[in-house]
Amino acid sequence: MTVRSGRTVRDLRRENRTAVLQRLYFDGPLSRFSLGPVTGLSSGSVSNVVAELVAEGLVEEAGSVDSAGGRPRTLLRIRPDSGYMIGVDVGETRVRIELFDLALTELARVEHPLAPEGPRRTDRFDVGVVVGHLREGIAEVLDRAGIAPERLLGVGVGVPGIVAGTPEDGAVVHGQTIGWDAVPLERLLRESVRLPASVPYYIDNGAKTLGQAEMWFGAGRGADSAVVVLFGSGVGACVVTDDMRPGRAVEWGHLTVRVRGRRCRCGAQGCLEAYAGAEALLERWAEAGGEPPAGAAEEAALTAMLAAAYPTPAPDGTVPEPDATALAVLEETAEYLGAGFADLINLFQPERILVGGWAGLQLGSRFLDSVRAYATSYALAYPAARVRIELGTLGPDAVTVGAAILPLADFFGRGGRPAEADPEEPVPAWRTTLQERAAH
Template identity: 60%
Template sequence: MAERGKRTVRDLRRGNRAALLRHLYFEGPLSRQELGRDTGLSAGSISNVVGELIADGMVEEAGAVESDGGRPRILLQVAAGHGYVVGVDVGETRVRVELFDLALTERSSADLPLSDSGHDVDHVVRLALEGIETVVREAGIDDSEVLGVGIGVPGIVEQGDNAPGAGDGIVVHGQTIGWDAVPLGRLLRAGTRLPLFIDNGAKTLGQAEMWFGAGRGSGNVVIALIGSGVGACVVTNGKPYHGASSSAGEWGHTTLRVGGRTCRCGSRGCLEAYVGAEALIGRWPSAPEGVSEETGLALLLAAGDTDPEAGALLAEAAEYLGAGIADLINLFNPHRIVIGGWAGLLLGPRLLPGVREVAAAYSLHHPCAQTSIELGRLGPDAVTVGAATLPLARFLDTGGERAVRIPPQEGHVGLDGVRNRIARAIR
């Protein structure tokens, strides 16, 4: 038996596979020589590990390049078709589900409106399961090819002690949507045997922007999600900061005005009550009735130059957002602050100049001079992409190991029987 804390040959092999797989994924295509140069592994180790990864179908050849005086160098890349990942965004008005290959190219998708049931737990779970089943079927693949399902949700996500991907012990505290210690992992497990990974939606957005978007290349970033509500993902030294109980990043519920407007969380003066889409539209006297929040916010922006009340509301939002960003600068000293989320991307082009000006006025000069404030680059569906990176991250970090897959035994009932199981689990 290996001594505790001592690395075994198996650990070493797994670490080498993970190092090569991650580097190829983010920097490839690369040759064996470039992999050795970049990772510091010996030529023998590179040859052995690459041979294993090719034999396992995780890595494939991607052409060749000329070398100086020798044979052409064969380029390698992660095989996009080796497996698939699913991303689920439990949003404010819908549940969006997308299935991607390993290159995060979308293969199928489903949009399921929350309708009048809102964020009723039973309703959300059934929509998520329906969406997962739909995208797998429409992509024409077997669910054994799916490495896992990542789910981004509003609220605080308390991770369980089960094996990664099992999902059973994951609990969600979503104060603004009425979720109090909802055993979401267990409820979803009643209807699927696929590996489950669940995290806060702002954190999944943050991971997507760090991997592929405006956060790439920097280790200290804050990615803000602005939609109906407001959240943030704080990244320090390249890793998302979760805090003692995974509630770090609830930036929208920091107090900007003592005794101010009532927030959806029940407190007063929260940033969300001044810059969230729901709050902005709710305070616009000319807001049309019966339209979606996206339409309402677009109309508010369009009226900003002709309607004095709309213009004043947008100017105030820029001031509060700038002050909130100044707090982030003073607290975390990031290299970048990235504004994302569907409302953030919609508001950004108009508000960003004012936001930068206010942030500079309210923050300490030295850290502010080192911080850029910019818009996200991945569009309004970045939460779904980020959710899909949850199972993908585990796949890369383990050198291609498959996550826990619950066998179809008692307890796996599929969609047809999930309603009763959900009802029992809630009780």
């Protein structure tokens, strides 16, 4: 049956289930009585949906709460062990694989460093090596936790680059800065990773998965619109206009901030990433006469740069002289970032700009005030006065969490039913009759 809006009865049932699951997930435990007002459903609809979800093992009782003048009301919650997700962060320095239950409890984790294997930086992103890390890591986290692959809702993968899709290959990654030219990553994973064909892959830009995590669980909660910035070896961003819907990844790091400026690793000149990414930041420090630790990984080298620019007071209270070169490079970087934030403010007029990623969290606590000041000076006054620029709250591993909730979001969107389990809509008798009539 199709209702007047064009939706079928099955659509309405799925939407009702989605509404109940989302409210139990984000606000639970809740009673049946409380679910009515927050979902907009009648008490009868709530009871029917809850009965289905309990029978399917997705929802369970979680104690009771006293009611005003009546008997205690039973609380309900989503069962954490009713499904599992894997989140993968194909970062610029490592591949991280984590297994979560529905409560986002981390059950197992594996990390594989991406060490350069040749003279070119992109050697570390050899597609075969990355796929091998994912194959081994996915098998290892499932084995450690003792979870059968069939119980996975899906595998979410955050990658650096633009993700497109084709009917033949699924998700295809265009990662210009890492040397990936139309890599059919989904097909390669399906051919290599031993998972049932029913387990879906969700491959998307890492900034987008970070944005999903911060909007659902972090500093973006409650905002109608936000831009979430991923600041690591390079920089990217995700624009979100609805806290419950996926955002849109934008290649913010490749906006031109200086005509005929520094050569970016994408090949163009003057990109923001050529000045503000952690890799470029360390290069600029060395070029200016600084001394990054020899042989140190990017994260350790950036920590050393910050320690040099902002030295810790000695036990006697005296403050050592800061490294003037490191401090000057960081202050210039704050202005470049402020100008880049001003572009985001003028283009999207968000309520919040949230800074995440391992480098963003390291740098932000040191000079976010300077970035805010520059952003305000470069942006239009009206939108600049209405935006809050803050650090993300989910830590440096938020890309993995965001990747894991890609399958969770899709699961909720299907009303908590596996993709292959949607029942076929019965064909009305009149349609069959008329089709048979037309055939004669």
